[in-house]
Amino acid sequence: MNRDETRREGFGTLAVHAGQRPDPTTGAIMTPVFQTSTYVQPELGRHLGYEYARTQNPTREALEGNVAALESGHFGVAFASGLSALDAVTKLLSAGEHVISGEGIYGGSFRLFDQVFRRLGIEFTFVDSGDLNTIEAALRAETRLIHIETPTNPMMRLTDLRKAAGIARRAEAWLSVDNTFASPFNQRPLELGADIVLHSTTKYINGHSDIVGGMLVVSDDGLHDRLRFLQNASGAIPGPWDCWLALRGTKTLHLRMREHNANGQRIAEWLEQQPKIERVHYPGLASHPEHELAREQMDGFTGMISLDLGSRDRARSLVEGVRVFSLAESLGGVESLIGHPASMTHASMPEELRQRIGITDGLVRLSCGIEDAEDLLEDLDQALRRV
Ligand SMILES: *Cc1c(COP(=O)(O)O)cnc(C)c1O
Numbered sequence: 534m535n536r537d538e539t540r541r542e543g544f545g546t547l548a549v550h551a552g553q554r555p556d557p558t559t560g561a562i563m564t565p566v567f568q569t570s571t572y573v574q575p576e577l578g579r580h581l582g583y584e585y586a587r588t589q590n591p592t593r594e595a596l597e598g599n600v601a602a603l604e605s606g607h608f609g610v611a612f613a614s615g616l617s618a619l620d621a622v623t624k625l626l627s628a629g630e631h632v633i634s635g636e637g638i639y640g641g642s643f644r645l646f647d648q649v650f651r652r653l654g655i656e657f658t659f660v661d662s663g664d665l666n667t668i669e670a671a672l673r674a675e676t677r678l679i680h681i682e683t684p685t686n687p688m689m690r691l692t693d694l695r696k697a698a699g700i701a702r703r704a705e706a707w708l709s710v711d712n713t714f715a716s717p718f719n720q721r722p723l724e725l726g727a728d729i730v731l732h733s734t735t736k737y738i739n740g741h742s743d744i745v746g747g748m749l750v751v752s753d754d755g756l757h758d759r760l761r762f763l764q765n766a767s768g769a770i771p772g773p774w775d776c777w778l779a780l781r782g783t784k785t786l787h788l789r790m791r792e793h794n795a796n797g798q799r800i801a802e803w804l805e806q807q808p809k810i811e812r813v814h815y816p817g818l819a820s821h822p823e824h825e826l827a828r829e830q831m832d833g834f835t836g837m838i839s840l841d842l843g844s845r846d847r848a849r850s851l852v853e854g855v856r857v858f859s860l861a862e863s864l865g866g867v868e869s870l871i872g873h874p875a876s877m878t879h880a881s882m883p884e885e886l887r888q889r890i891g892i893t894d895g896l897v898r899l900s901c902g903i904e905d906a907e908d909l910l911e912d913l914d915q916a917l918r919r920v
Pocket of ligand 1: 614615639641674711713714732733734735736745746852
């Protein structure tokens with residue numbers, strides 16, 4: 534049975550089955566790792582749909598179909614990393630054309646725009662995407678792309694996706710949404726009018742901290758053709774093993790996300806009660822400035838929390854004092870991580886911009902994993918007592 538491209542089945546059923554079918558030659562229920570660079574052609578001018586593995590690979594196709602279904606899209610296009618997926622999106626544009634980007638984006642995304650594509654003649658305006666007026670004010674005749682993250686990394690601020698999609702449509706620009714932080718379990722931007730969804734599959738999609746990967750999901754045929762062309766033309770494809778691992782990851786995405794969401798909510802509520810913590814940023818808290826919007830456009834609020842301890846020294850003693858949380862970059866894995874954005878993930882962002890969006894030296898980011906909440910709370914408690 535081909536389960537692709539239907540939303541009638543629930544998220545969990547799609548997570549387990551979409552994009553996959555038993556192997557036609559053996560009946561193997563799991564999609565094999567097609568570890569091959571080329572495919573034998575039965576006669577000159579005829580092949581079986583597969584010529585060369587940069588262009589086609591069945592393991593990759595299964596992953597693309599799977600994530601596309603989870604995002605309510607028609608097509609997935611897989612990449613070697615989240616940044617190579619963003620690289621392909623940006624290559625939809627030509628020199629002289631213009632991108633409006635949220636300023637609170639992943640540090641590496643900012644670096645790619647600011648230090649690579651700007652040099653190649655693509656123009657960028659960075660705005661506070663949560664304030665839709667600033668997007669509107671930045672529009673130019675040459676604007677082709679609006680790129681946003683919601684929730685943002687690490688400040689967890691939201692953009693109203695329906696309204697942003699309306700602005701993009703009127704401007705005849707594409708809206709691309711980096712949905713890495715939310716995961717498709719919690720938010721599906723294509724359903725709200727976005728044109729392109731981007732994932733670093735490194736994070737929640739794979740969920741086990743053992744690959745680096747990227748994915749784009751679209752529903753428009755023309756846009757799919759252009760991205761598929763770029764995937765093959767630039768060649769930043771993931772290998773079949775990584776696709777297979779990501780596919781193993783997505784089978785439990787719904788189960789993992791329920792735990793991440795529950796742990797995130799419980800830990801954010803606890804952190805908010807701690808006098809040593811100046812501010813907690815989490816969309817599931819009533820105190821979050823976009824809590825109402827979060828309830829409208831998200832189905833859950835993730836395991837990502839940031840908190841402000843007021844100084845670098847205090848932040849340092851927390852990140853070095855924890856024992857269950859591990860001090861590391863990245864997020865979205867089953868294990869809990871803690872990080873210091875100003876010196877780690879966002880070190881490549883100019884100091885002035887970091888200060889403006891709130892990435893202070895006292896800011897700490899948590900990626901709550903799926904361990905028992907009691908153990909995570911106890912760990913934070915013992916480390917906080919020594920701050
Ligand atoms: C990690 C991350 C990226 C970059 O993805 P890589 O797989 O590391 O290239 C992009 N956006 C967000 C929100 C991320 O967290």
